[in-house]
Amino acid sequence: MHFHGTEVRQQALTLLRGGSENAEVARRLNVPLGTISYWKHVDRAKRGEPVATRPSLLCPLCHRRPLDDSAYAYLLGLYLGDGHISHYAKHHVPSLAITLDDGWPGIQDQAETALRAVFPHNATCRVRTKGAHNIKVYFKHLPCLFPQHGPGKKHDRKIALEPWQQEIVDAHPWDFVRGLIHSDGCRITNWTTRLVRGERKRYEYPRYFFTNKSDDIRELFTDTLDKLGITWTHCTRNGNPFNISVARKASVALMDTHIGPKY
Incomplete structure (x- = not known):
């Protein structure tokens, strides 16, 4: 990285205070335009002049x-x-x-x-x-x-939402749930078998899973589901107790309306 000495910086500020444009000063002193802009910004702030803050x-x-x-x-x-x-x-x-x-x-x-x-x-x-x-x-x-x-x-x-964050989640719960599902969740098709008139038949049904090791994050997820009227259960998979399952037909249908499978 190239460093510019105090003398060069002072020359730049003298030119800028005299009305020279940033680009002109950059060319004359062979200093990057961004550096000239930064020096001008700091100089104006130190002298108490109005300084526009970049939106970024x-x-x-x-x-x-x-x-x-x-x-x-x-x-x-x-x-x-x-x-x-x-x-x-x-x-x-x-x-x-x-x-x-x-x-x-x-x-x-x-x-x-x-x-x-x-x-x-x-x-x-x-x-x-x-x-x-x-x-x-x-x-x-x-x-x-x-x-x-x-x-x-x-x-x-500890993971807890600030009051202003909770207000946003309360106002946009489906966006929050969708973000959690898109990161640590999935929609899968489960299957089981049933005896129908003496014949065992395969039965398939959709199901949502959310998996996260944080008790706090899982609680944020399930608290939001409760407010949305979604029925959920804790589920252990492969000895892993960190799963939340949504399998009730009505709840899955509601999740499908607002979230759906990953893509």
């Missing part, structure tokens, strides 16, 4: 920027299932990554659409990993929007 830096909580609540509820579900926030020193900005299987490209598209709705002024990207893609966005205020972020795995720490 505005936080819905800290700066009252409008938030797409429906998209956020869906994104929150994805984050609790398959998301994580990382900090990389070279970027100085945290990143949110939702890791989604390549077997469901439609869900990857939905996740990126949600990111763009929640962060309309920030670029999104997809980073390939084995058998999946990380759907990513960089934003300084990610910990504000996802206060569940913390060290270690989610199932090893």
Whole structure:
């Protein structure tokens, strides 16, 4: 990385204060345009002049920027299932990554659409990993929007929604449930056999599963199902007690209306 000395910076500020355009100063001093813009921004702020904040830096909580609540509820579900926030020193900005299987490209598209709705002024990207893609966005205020972020795995720490998050989930419960199902859930076809007039016949029925090691996240899921009138049960599969099952015909039909199979 190339560092510019104090003398070059002062020359740039003198030109800028004299009315020169950013691009002109960048060419004259052979300094990147972004650096010139940053120096001008800091200089104006120090002198108490009005400084416009880029939309990409505005936080819905800290700066009252409008938030797409429906998209956020869906994104929150994805984050609790398959998301994580990382900090990389070279970027100085945290990143949110939702890791989604390549077997469901439609869900990857939905996740990126949600990111763009929640962060309309920030670029999104997809980073390939084995058998999946990380759907990513960089934003300084990610910990504000996802206060569940913390060290270690989610199932090893307390996960609870803030009051403002609960209000959004209460207003958009299906978006939240869809995000959880799209991350850690599935819709499958189960089968069993029944005796019908002395003859054993195969009987198939659809079923939803949600699997997560966090007791808190499973409770957020089932509390929301309760409010939606969905009947659910705990289910142990292969010795794993971390499953929630929805198998009642009426409940499955309601889930199909709002969620449906992964794609």
